[in-house]
Amino acid sequence: MAHYFENDDKVKTNEMTHQVKIRNLDLSFITDHGVFSKKGLDFGTRTLLESIPIEQMNGSILDFGCGYGPIGIFLKKYNQNFLIHMIDINKRSLNLALKNAILNDVVVNIYESDMYQNVSTKFDYIVTNPPIRVGKKILYEILLQAKKHLKVGGKIYFVIHKDQGAKSVMKDMKNEYEVTLITKNKGFYVICLKVH
Numbered sequence: 025m026a027h028y029f030e031n032d033d034k035v036k037t038n039e040m041t042h043q044v045k046i047r048n049l050d051l052s053f054i055t056d057h058g059v060f061s062k063k064g065l066d067f068g069t070r071t072l073l074e075s076i077p078i079e080q081m082n083g084s085i086l087d088f089g090c091g092y093g094p095i096g097i098f099l100k101k102y103n104q105n106f107l108i109h110m111i112d113i114n115k116r117s118l119n120l121a122l123k124n125a126i127l128n129d130v131v132v133n134i135y136e137s138d139m140y141q142n143v144s145t146k147f148d149y150i151v152t153n154p155p156i157r158v159g160k161k162i163l164y165e166i167l168l169q170a171k172k173h174l175k176v177g178g179k180i181y182f183v184i185h186k187d188q189g190a191k192s193v194m195k196d197m198k199n200e201y202e203v204t205l206i207t208k209n210k211g212f213y214v215i216c217l218k219v220h
């Protein structure tokens with residue numbers, strides 16, 4: 025069986041449109057087989073978007089592993105002044121993210137990147153529901169390499185379930201970042217890592 029993070033054109037397509045409300049914003053998202061959370065907004069992603077201190081944020085944001093696009097598109101819809109970049113390794117996800125940006129009438133930068141390969145600017149924030157199924161090693165690489173793509177004082181906001189090692193990630197990141205727990209909801213931890 026193909027995983028959502030692989031590029032497999034053989035996975036048959038069945039696009040579905042979902043109406044989603046996040047923090048009083050009405051959004052529509054097309055999803056498909058072969059992408060993460062094809063049944064609609066993931067609960068971890070919702071918890072992330074409803075708990076980050078969005079009113080205090082400004083500047084540029086990287087949505088790492090954008091999938092069909094809920095994070096970057098929501099953030100841009102919430103505040104048109106954000107400069108948003110959205111990356112993913114999966115082509116079908118990227119195509120859906122493009123369609124969804126048009127559907128929700130937002131202008132964002134969407135491009136293919138394996139890890140940070142094609143990321144050439146530094147951001148104020150990285151906001152992500154990171155790929156976990158690829159294993160702890162890749163997750164740690166995403167979080168540790170983020171430093172090179174954040175401005176001084178930049179922050180990563182990410183979500184991880186307790187069963188996926190939320191507590192140990194928080195502990196392990198303490199050597200590298202200032203670590204803050206933003207919220208816990210039904211086992212999902214929203215964590216902030218701040219560059220010293």
Ligand SMILES: C[S@@+](CC[C@H](N)C(=O)[O-])C[C@H]1O[C@@H](n2cnc3c(N)ncnc32)[C@H](O)[C@@H]1O
Pocket residue numbers: 028029030060061066069088089090091092093094095111112113114117137138139140153154155156158
């Ligand atoms: C947990 S999903 C989150 C998707 C979307 N942001 C959401 O919240 O619904 C993680 C995403 O990371 C992408 N991904 C996996 N490995 C990657 C890599 N090496 N570089 C970039 N993106 C990757 C997957 O294709 C997937 O879309």
